[in-house]
Amino acid sequence: MTDLFPPVVADTQPLADRLRPAKLADVVGQDHLLGPSGPIGRMLAAKRLGSMILWGPPGCGKTTLARLLAAEAGLTFEPLSAVMSGIAELRKLFEAAAKRRAQGKGTLLFIDEIHRFNRSQQDGFLPVVEDGTVILVGATTENPSFSLNAAVLSRAQVFVLKRLEEKGMALLLDRAEALTGQPLPLTVEARELLLTLADGDGRYLLNLAEALFALKDLPPLDSAGLLASVQKRAPLYDKDREEHYNLISALHKSLRGSDVDAALYWFQRMLLGGEDPHFIARRLTRFAAEDIGLADPLALPQAIAAWDAYDKLGSPEGELALAQAVVYLATAPKSNATYRAFKNAAKAARDTGSMMPPKHILNAPTRLMKDIGYGAGYAYDHDTADGFSGQNYFPENLPRTRFYDPPERGFEREIRKRLEYWDKLRAKRQEGGE
Template sequence: MSDSDGLFGGGFFEADAPRPLADRLRPKTLEEVVGQDHLLGEEGPIRRMIDQGRLTSMILWGTPGCGKTTMARLLADQTDLAFEPLSAVFSGVADLRKVFDRARDRRMGGKGTCLFVDEIHRFNKAQQDGFLPYVEDGTVILVGATTENPSFELNAALLSRCQVFVLNRLDEEALNLMVGRAEDLEGRPIPLNAEARASLLGMADGDGRYLLNMVEALYALGISKPMDRDELAKVVQRRLPVYDKGQDSHYNLMSALHKSLRGSDCDAALYWFGRMLAGGEDPLYIARRLIRFAYEDIGMADPAAAVQALAGWDTYKRLGSPEGELALTQVVIYLATAPKSNAAYKAFKTCQRVAKDTGSLAPPKHILNAPTKMMKDLGYGADYAYDHDSEDGFSGQNFFPETMKRENFYQPVERGFEREIRKRLDYWDKLRKKRNQS
């Protein structure tokens, strides 16, 4: 007998070895999987595949602890496929070749293979390309799991051969159900009062595996009197929010903050700002984006917004964390409550487009300087009207190229300071028309 068949490879005593609570509570059927009814319910697309006795290659995209690995294993079981699990973190090309060889042998014997690849986004482009012929000819049914946006992390060729299914982050109802199953298995309630129980679910942050690990730690304390929320916080660590500064959540939360500011929802903006800080985002990155927002979405409706944003950035650079974060908090509040206008942003985009379309049109000669006699003879500077010599400080001359019709790039809105700017532009338009008619 080899070691792999005996004591050291999961032989005689494996059934008696201690197993984590999360493993003991792992669903045995797809019906026991919580929180994914949109995929596994009666009308769910994966349920329909199972009912029809067919399984196609797929990518399961979801947050940690939402059941991706469990679903893949159960899919293999319910479709009578051999289950080959791999982790992209610990596997390479040699491991894949072995799996494909075994799958090819099984196929010749009339049995299919479900290849489950955890964290499939960790494979590079060449490794992902290596799946293609085996997925195409049906040697394996690929089930890949990823916490990252497949659109960014997986090859287009591989994505075109797989269906992408988005798994829900586990909500309070699903997490409560998992705690109930743990209590049934243990034959006793978790030692928490109602308030602490709710706090425990919040600490899990949608991660079922993490929740069950915390529940197991609570049972291991061996206490009988229910703890309150403060006592719970002393013995169980809160799970850090899921946030990867280089990946999808980074852009999602920034987008949420930007759009909350644009929508003048101060409280929502503060929430997403807090989420980014809690996830470890660089406050200076947030500060830069707040400055961009001040110019793009507020602009001249409140010119002080950009000043506030710059001051907040400068304050943070001088004070650092955590004192400087209060300055950024003030900026978030100011920007959220300021009047909004994207007129300057639209003017910029439009003038850029028109400038490209019109090419290299020369300025009219009357606004060109004439430092040489030849240039004066050519008409440079001729008939230029010095605006300050006019009674109202406005000449009304044309400053566009002579062959180009006048454009109105900047269209201020009737909000905030842009109301005053609108009055000024209307006044100058009126004078311009009057001068040009005379």
């Protein structure tokens, strides 16, 4: 096993650094990219390494992979952090890479957190990527579609690294025990809990393991003892980044699918990640109008009441009111008929321009307006036998159009009956019958 681990630089070197793989075969959890049939594996076999963007969660091995790719391809590894560096540092690296290229040597430029570079900075390294001065490997935790220039994406393949699964993380713990020569002081159940706490982050897992190795002369910790000894990791969530949109999408679609348990799960994931409850309340209110509408007329008041209750109670008490709204909305009958009617009416309004209302429904406050027919023939609906006149309220040159078509669900079943009743009355009035 000794050849598996790089030599220890110092006693203070973190365990995660001491356990960095020394060769690509030791990389855990990324066989879909590095295996013989994986895209990077095929590149290396063909000895044609191209520029790439490594997209994945923290602790999945992006930096290690870039370093090993440089070694495998015989390239000089030049690391750069987009957080700490700017155009000046890039220019120095480009000059050095150009000199190496003149000597027949290649350079792999690794830019960690490449999404932190602004658009003009990203444009700055396009020429040296395009002419082959450097092979660019960028690492990002953000969706490249949103955070990187189209020009960069056209010159580099995007590879998605997976969060480590339990099998891969268990292998890391085995390696840590082999390197240190001691077992982790954990029961079987606590060891499984440790893998859960790491949430797919190999670096974080090894940091936790290092803290546990430091506990001397103690009996194995059970799950409660483990939780008391280490700090639980907060769920990965960035309110300004892609995860924010992913989770609200998951909540919205779970509500639409009437899956109350999944909806509650995503609701809690957002709260635990630090999402503003007001944002959640706003989206619940939008959902009530868009996906339930008049199938349950109480859905919108429920959402607004929950929002109001949160404003009055604050956290954490007010979060229960939002949870009640989540349950109500998830279990309510669903209809987007109002939403579709709104969109259809908007299209018709745009397409028909400035058509006037029919004259009989216009007010006539002046003699001139009466003389030209404003208000002539208007029937006051309350004076009719059925409280319904059946008159035309559309512009004269616009055929009657059905925008709102309620389904046979929830309260809208009753609305549909009313519309059908009025349709029959309207047909009778237009035929001149009673």
